[in-house]
Amino acid sequence: MIAGAALLMGVVVANRQPVVFADTDIYLWMGHMQVRPLHYALAPVIGGPRSAAEDPDAADESSADMHLRRTEMGARSAWFGLLLYAVTAVGSLWAYAALQSLAASYAVRTLWRSAVGGRALEHLGVMAMLAVGTTLPFFAGFAMPDLWAGVGLVALAALLFGRDGLGRVTRAALFVLLLAAMTFHQSNAMVAALAVTATLLAARLLWGVPWRRMAPGLGLFAAAAATAFALQAGYGLAVKMATGDDLRSPPFLVARSLADGPGRTYLRRSCAEGVRWVLCRFRDRPLSDSQEILWTGGHARGVFGEAGTQERIRIDRQQLPFVLSAVAADPVGSLNAALTNTWRLLTDENLEDPLRDPHFYLTDPQWSDTYIADLVHDIASCDPDERGCKSRFDPASLEVWHGVVCLAALAGLAILAGRRRTRGQVFDNRLGPLVVLLLTALVFNAAVLGVLSGPFARYQARVAWLLPLAALLAARASLWPASANRSAGPG
Numbered sequence: 001m002i003a004g005a006a007l008l009m010g011v012v013v014a015n016r017q018p019v020v021f022a023d024t025d026i027y028l029w030m031g032h033m034q035v036r037p038l039h040y041a042l043a044p045v046i047g048g049p050r051s052a053a054e055d056p057d058a059a060d061e062s063s064a065d066m067h068l069r070r071t072e073m074g075a076r077s078a079w080f081g082l083l084l085y086a087v088t089a090v091g092s093l094w095a096y097a098a099l100q101s102l103a104a105s106y107a108v109r110t111l112w113r114s115a116v117g118g119r120a121l122e123h124l125g126v127m128a129m130l131a132v133g134t135t136l137p138f139f140a141g142f143a144m145p146d147l148w149a150g151v152g153l154v155a156l157a158a159l160l161f162g163r164d165g166l167g168r169v170t171r172a173a174l175f176v177l178l179l180a181a182m183t184f185h186q187s188n189a190m191v192a193a194l195a196v197t198a199t200l201l202a203a204r205l206l207w208g209v210p211w212r213r214m215a216p217g218l219g220l221f222a223a224a225a226a227t228a229f230a231l232q233a234g235y236g237l238a239v240k241m242a243t244g245d246d247l248r249s250p251p252f253l254v255a256r257s258l259a260d261g262p263g264r265t266y267l268r269r270s271c272a273e274g275v276r277w278v279l280c281r282f283r284d285r286p287l288s289d290s291q292e293i294l295w296t297g298g299h300a301r302g303v304f305g306e307a308g309t310q311e312r313i314r315i316d317r318q319q320l321p322f323v324l325s326a327v328a329a330d331p332v333g334s335l336n337a338a339l340t341n342t343w344r345l346l347t348d349e350n351l352e353d354p355l356r357d358p359h360f361y362l363t364d365p366q367w368s369d370t371y372i373a374d375l376v377h378d379i380a381s382c383d384p385d386e387r388g389c390k391s392r393f394d395p396a397s398l399e400v401w402h403g404v405v406c407l408a409a410l411a412g413l414a415i416l417a418g419r420r421r422t423r424g425q426v427f428d429n430r431l432g433p434l435v436v437l438l439l440t441a442l443v444f445n446a447a448v449l450g451v452l453s454g455p456f457a458r459y460q461a462r463v464a465w466l467l468p469l470a471a472l473l474a475a476r477a478s479l480w481p482a483s484a485n486r487s488a489g490p491g
Contacts, residue, residue, distance in 0.1 A: 152181020
């Protein structure tokens with residue numbers, strides 16, 4: 001496990017250092033917010049401010065500003081923020097990258113052993129291939145929750161279809177990884193639920209897998225989903241009790257509908273007809289870029305980023321009725337936009353975000369005084385002009401390389417699936433559903449995020465490594481079927 005993590009970290013080192021993103025700062029701030037009360041309580045012992053009034057970090061957090069922030073905090077997991085803040089406070093971004101690498105290596109190692117009876121040395125070879133040929137190591141070094149989407153799905157696959165009778169400690173560890181994935185981003189739970197549903201149907205209809213075989217894994221999946229929901233709801237309730245504010249999310253569905261076209265057309269027509277949407281104030285703006293709609297403040301282009309607190313709340317309350325009305329007004333256009341966004345994600349593995357040059361964050365007047373600027377400077381010297389931390393890898397070249405690897409993996413799976421029974425059945429009633437789970441998860445990931453957020457390459461690149469992993473599992477079962485079958489045990 002450690003050696004596999006070291007292989008992933010080798011790519012992070014080759015890239016100069018772990019990578020930050022704009023949202024990294026928000027997650028760190030949310031994590032810091034959670035530990036502040038503890039800091040204040042321990043101030044007599046450890047020193048430091050004893051209240052927000054004495055805390056310089058809270059000096060610019062006016063009541064009005066905090067009310068505004070809570071209209072968008074619901075979109076991000078405070079629990080991921082807590083983990084990121086705690087690990088980087090004790091160590092650095094290197095420590096966090098190492099943690100993510102260990103999590104990925106453990107999940108792959110457990111699935112490899114339980115699914116095909118692979119040995120430790122084989123796992124090392126698998127990790128080497130994933131490090132060299134897939135997007136996995138770049139997300140291991142990315143200070144965002146993206147990596148956990150794929151790790152959670154691998155853990156889920158091992159829980160549902162592992163062959164070797166996973167021990168309690170192993171099941172508990174896989175449960176924690178699955179719980180982390182579903183807690184750190186709501187879309188992960190949606191993707192997992194859809195993939196599990198499709199896989200259960202395939203397992204029953206194509207392989208006749210009995211329910212009792214899948215029941216333990218399904219029980220753990222349900223428990224993880226319920227716990228993730230409770231953690232998220234519990235945090236929101238705590239904020240509500242402390243401040244009186246409900247945590248809300250930016251209107252991603254509205255932004256997507258407007259940017260795709262059907263929502264924009266419907267808004268202008270319905271506002272002209274007298275329908276009183278809050279969005280009518282913005283109907284004459286371009287409304288063609290979801291990022292502008294959500295985050296641009298002023299400049300006659302933004303919507304949510306320019307709106308005040310009460311206006312944001314009203315937009316949020318009208319979001320579902322507006323989107324449903326826009327879909328009803330143009331169902332064909334809405335469906336075409338959804339399918340187009342899904343396809344664009346499925347075919348895009350660009351790594352621009354996890355290879356982002358931190359130069360902007362280190363030199364921009366607003367960003368240079370943030371958590372992420374401090375984190376970058378803690379792990380690397382970017383030279384006097386702050387240009388010395390640029391990635392050594394070219395995103396365009398990597399996109400071609402990873403695309404070739406994924407096409408080869410898909411071709412390999414197709415060839416193995418076409419083998420006749422007389423030559424040995426590779427996709428038996430355990431490996432078959434497992435591969436279905438990983439592949440359908442890729443499709444549902446593109447569909448969920450393409451429809452709910454947009455065709456941003458990072459969303460699919462973060463899980464693209466699951467396709468080569470599935471091909472490697474199938475190839476191992478094909479080359480050494482006896483070993484894989486022996487690992488299955490009775491039943």
